[in-house]
Amino acid sequence: MSTARDLILVVLGLPAERPTAQGDLSLALAGAEAIDLLEKGMLTLDGDRMVPGPEPTTGDRLLDAAAASLTRREPYDTVAEWLWRRGTGLAAAYAGDLERDGLVRQPRGHFGFRYGDTVLVDSPAHRAAEARRADREPVLAALLAATGIEGESDEAVESLSGDAVTTVLAAVGDVVTQLEAVRLRRDVEHAAFDNVWRA
Incomplete structure (x- = not known):
């Protein structure tokens, strides 16, 4: 399983009263993809610039799409630029991918991704993701902290080796x-606009 899939499986397994903003989750998923690409040798960093490597297929449709989305001409994207671009709608894309694989179910007659409506299926993939979370695996812990799900991840980040992941x-x-x-x-701005209309 990829880090991104583990991340969204953990998030979808949370109680509905602990919602995560889709935008935050989408950006964290893009970060997880970048880390997986680094680990597979499909990406390196030159400072904060993302230098693409070879494009072998990974067998993961969304991770392959992430690799294909890397800018292959200089100046390469900064990590932040790529996260904004790649992260657009990524939480919904991952939820749809999990649904196609039978790992989540949507209520009958429901289309699209809405946090709290998606039902996670008990599966080896979900159990593995939860085990990774329980072990406080540093990358997953840091990504969960970035989305506000877990507490501060300073200790997890300090235990990481490699400047690129950090x-x-x-x-x-x-x-x-x-x-x-x-x-x-x-x-x-909305509050100020409302106040003008009320005045």
Whole structure:
């Protein structure tokens, strides 16, 4: 299983009262894909620039799509640029992929991904993802922390070897923070607009 699939299986297995914003999850999934590509030798980093490697197929449709989406001409994408681009709608894509594989079910008559509506099927894949979470595997722990599911992941990140993985995790944290700032600004603007109409 890929890190991204483990991440979404853990998130979908959470109680409905602990929702995760789809945007945050999508960005973390893109980060998980980048880390899997690094580990497979399909990607290297030059500073924070993503330098694509060979494009062998992995057997994972979404991970292959992630590899294909890497910019293959200089200047290469920064990690943050790629996370924003690749992360668009990625949570829904993974939920759909899990549904095709029989790992989740949608309620009858429901289309699209809405957190809390998706029913996770008990499966070896889900149990393996939960075991990885219970073991506090550093990459998964850091990604869960970035989405606000787990607590701070400083200890997990410190135990990682490799600057490239640490760079990706730091970029995930940064873009999730930026997304939250955009949400807050939008909320303030909407509140101000509502106040003008009430006045």
